[in-house]
Amino acid sequence: MPEFLELLPPAKALETLLQHLPAYHPAAHVVDTTAALDLVTASEILSPEPLPAFPRSTVDGYAVKAADTYGASEALPAYLKLVGEIPMGSKPTLTLQNGQAALIHTGGMLPEGCDAVVMIENTQTVSPNEVEVFKPVAVGDNTLKMGEDVEPGQQVLPAGKKIGPADIGGLLALGILQVPVVLPPRVGILSSGDEVIPPDQKPAIGQVRDINSATLSALVRKFGGNPVLYGIIPDHFETLLAAAQRAAQECDMVIITAGSSASVRDLTAMAIQELGEPGVLVHGVNIKPGKPTILAVCNHKAIIGLPGNPVSALVIASLFVVPVIRSLLGLPASPPSPVLHARLTINVPSQAGREDWVPVRLLFTPEGLLADPIFFKSNLILTLAKADGMIRIVPEANGIAAGETVDVFQPFG
Amino acid sequence: MPEFLELLPPAKALETLLQHLPAYHPAAHVVDTTAALDLVTASEILSPEPLPAFPRSTVDGYAVKAADTYGASEALPAYLKLVGEIPMGSKPTLTLQNGQAALIHTGGMLPEGCDAVVMIENTQTVSPNEVEVFKPVAVGDNTLKMGEDVEPGQQVLPAGKKIGPADIGGLLALGILQVPVVLPPRVGILSSGDEVIPPDQKPAIGQVRDINSATLSALVRKFGGNPVLYGIIPDHFETLLAAAQRAAQECDMVIITAGSSASVRDLTAMAIQELGEPGVLVHGVNIKPGKPTILAVCNHKAIIGLPGNPVSALVIASLFVVPVIRSLLGLPASPPSPVLHARLTINVPSQAGREDWVPVRLLFTPEGLLADPIFFKSNLILTLAKADGMIRIVPEANGIAAGETVDVFQPFG
Numbered sequence: 001m002p003e004f005l006e007l008l009p010p011a012k013a014l015e016t017l018l019q020h021l022p023a024y025h026p027a028a029h030v031v032d033t034t035a036a037l038d039l040v041t042a043s044e045i046l047s048p049e050p051l052p053a054f055p056r057s058t059v060d061g062y063a064v065k066a067a068d069t070y071g072a073s074e075a076l077p078a079y080l081k082l083v084g085e086i087p088m089g090s091k092p093t094l095t096l097q098n099g100q101a102a103l104i105h106t107g108g109m110l111p112e113g114c115d116a117v118v119m120i121e122n123t124q125t126v127s128p129n130e131v132e133v134f135k136p137v138a139v140g141d142n143t144l145k146m147g148e149d150v151e152p153g154q155q156v157l158p159a160g161k162k163i164g165p166a167d168i169g170g171l172l173a174l175g176i177l178q179v180p181v182v183l184p185p186r187v188g189i190l191s192s193g194d195e196v197i198p199p200d201q202k203p204a205i206g207q208v209r210d211i212n213s214a215t216l217s218a219l220v221r222k223f224g225g226n227p228v229l230y231g232i233i234p235d236h237f238e239t240l241l242a243a244a245q246r247a248a249q250e251c252d253m254v255i256i257t258a259g260s261s262a263s264v265r266d267l268t269a270m271a272i273q274e275l276g277e278p279g280v281l282v283h284g285v286n287i288k289p290g291k292p293t294i295l296a297v298c299n300h301k302a303i304i305g306l307p308g309n310p311v312s313a314l315v316i317a318s319l320f321v322v323p324v325i326r327s328l329l330g331l332p333a334s335p336p337s338p339v340l341h342a343r344l345t346i347n348v349p350s351q352a353g354r355e356d357w358v359p360v361r362l363l364f365t366p367e368g369l370l371a372d373p374i375f376f377k378s379n380l381i382l383t384l385a386k387a388d389g390m391i392r393i394v395p396e397a398n399g400i401a402a403g404e405t406v407d408v409f410q411p412f413g
Numbered sequence: 414m415p416e417f418l419e420l421l422p423p424a425k426a427l428e429t430l431l432q433h434l435p436a437y438h439p440a441a442h443v444v445d446t447t448a449a450l451d452l453v454t455a456s457e458i459l460s461p462e463p464l465p466a467f468p469r470s471t472v473d474g475y476a477v478k479a480a481d482t483y484g485a486s487e488a489l490p491a492y493l494k495l496v497g498e499i500p501m502g503s504k505p506t507l508t509l510q511n512g513q514a515a516l517i518h519t520g521g522m523l524p525e526g527c528d529a530v531v532m533i534e535n536t537q538t539v540s541p542n543e544v545e546v547f548k549p550v551a552v553g554d555n556t557l558k559m560g561e562d563v564e565p566g567q568q569v570l571p572a573g574k575k576i577g578p579a580d581i582g583g584l585l586a587l588g589i590l591q592v593p594v595v596l597p598p599r600v601g602i603l604s605s606g607d608e609v610i611p612p613d614q615k616p617a618i619g620q621v622r623d624i625n626s627a628t629l630s631a632l633v634r635k636f637g638g639n640p641v642l643y644g645i646i647p648d649h650f651e652t653l654l655a656a657a658q659r660a661a662q663e664c665d666m667v668i669i670t671a672g673s674s675a676s677v678r679d680l681t682a683m684a685i686q687e688l689g690e691p692g693v694l695v696h697g698v699n700i701k702p703g704k705p706t707i708l709a710v711c712n713h714k715a716i717i718g719l720p721g722n723p724v725s726a727l728v729i730a731s732l733f734v735v736p737v738i739r740s741l742l743g744l745p746a747s748p749p750s751p752v753l754h755a756r757l758t759i760n761v762p763s764q765a766g767r768e769d770w771v772p773v774r775l776l777f778t779p780e781g782l783l784a785d786p787i788f789f790k791s792n793l794i795l796t797l798a799k800a801d802g803m804i805r806i807v808p809e810a811n812g813i814a815a816g817e818t819v820d821v822f823q824p825f826g
Binding site: 033034037038051052053054058087088089090091092106107108109149150156157164165166167168169170172173175177193194195199200202203204205206207208209210211212214215216217218219221222235308309310314336337338339340362369376379380381382384385387408410412 | 446447450451464465466467471500501502503504505519520521522562563569570577578579580581582583585586588590606607608612613615616617618619620621622623624625627628629630631632634635648721722723727749750751752753775782789792793794795797798800821823825
């Protein structure tokens, strides 16, 4: 199976892959809310109780009857009788009568008879028993009714929400101590190539250490997946096929990094094609680095063949593997990525019609942030390790000129 | 101790805090390289060996003597004798003589006598024993010398580098299986307030659940710190002071969320002032939310008093706690933040002279990304849970108009 003659643009290639994936019903389990950071809700979470659980003040000030403050001004303050202070940790015992006020703190429960709170800035105590109010309040001002924030049964978090610090707080505020989350999808990782050896061995002449297993594991873990390593597979069709079949059986998706020569890339495509219908969808993407990328769906699972060289493998994984992991988690596959803006230090040529990704170093200068492209002769992974981010040159362009402002992506941290 | 009359702008307040922190020598330990994702290097890492470890081809093609290809063209190809194929996983046994070529794969070791590689695209095999070359190569073309990427003793990673997938790959490529990393700084978290109860309890009237301990723990963990919880402390000076002293003793920094009323905020500042020299540096920041922020350095440790309300506490922690954690990790305190660009849906007024942070929801429309501000009556943490990010209104502005393009920050995920 040769590479397809027509190379797909990256966006079209990803769309093709995602379109062939079935709607996914992720496996869920329940974890403590405080341990749910960065996990994804498996179903919507509804509130078991109202919030606030009692009518409360949203400011420091005086609990009043609003009608007693009507017309109050700096020139003509309203004078109210100070009848006490609302305690913070318990239910107030006093009841406000006409013309009365009680000191109240933010979060304090409104006493009976109170329908508004005057901010402390708009008052002055005249004596221990009297307070002047300079500004009128309307009924409800600076207060929250019971259940005004959240009613019982109201949605607190939707399904498919990545849980952040604020979400954990929102759940705990409602006494929700456990939460159903998506089990991290299992991502099988196979590294192939006769010349590839484990990183703890000393390479003999002609051998290289397997680093794709580790870089792809880290990327998978960073984006919420559970990497499952199948080790280094020799360039032998039946062996590769057997390992890929086992991985496809045991995992939710599979990535295979090919050996580096063209003949071996074909081996990978042939093995993937045997894994099930519909098989290989994209073989070759119009991108640099990463042209010999293989995208397939076999028996409802994404199978992705990555180039063997570590820079290409990591760039392509960030563009094609990450969106699939996100889909498997129930998240949007490709949300917009936050970027930094920087000015390019030198011209970067590119071939029109092809999308190019170029690693850059960020330079902090008095004139602002600069993006300095890193060009390496080899496809050494240390190129990316030295980079602070990457810039994209769209297929429509044949390069970006020095001095232009570019978006700097940070696709793998 | 009342709040200072002059409220500092946030940037100036942070600068004041960081200036008073001593140069930090983080504690380090050694972890497996494959387990080092998102940890920070404690010292620079030098290469123990050259990379590549042998002279190799960077393309698929033919190993040649460059001089044999001089003048070759489509019209007048150079004809070379094909003398074999370089095996991938072992040292080549053949030696190239004048007029000879050998098939070589990307990453293959150059045979004796070879000084360049011709790309396969620029060749054609005429017979099993002969190959045509259409394009000349210069000495060194499409090859890497031994040590050309990395010489032994050369820096692989600097100290203070957050380890990403590519870094793990770079280390393993050189056989570096373990790496010294900074121990996560211990961040003591105290939640104070008579009205505050643990989240697993049912609030009585006037009580609220402690959520700051959990949201701040999550934020600390997200940015590489190790949260240490000291629980809920009542509004009682000696008790608060004793807890703060213990936390300051045991941790690298301390955060204390105050009860919600003004009187209790003073209690926090008084306790912090007792923890050591120089004491409180900033009391009150010109920001919304979060005005009653306290920044202190006591006995060389940052002590930060946060407002009790959960939204303010989380926003202020992202602005002042996170930079200190980063410093303690040996990272730059405040690197530029990647942002999304979106158009604002409605006018957002703000008070000139004050920095405002407003939560927004992102809306994906055919016209592009929109930022829709969320205004809540209360300071409910669910406001932030529903937000996709926050926008900042600089002190110089008195608001942002609908339709303007804004930077959307994602400070706590």
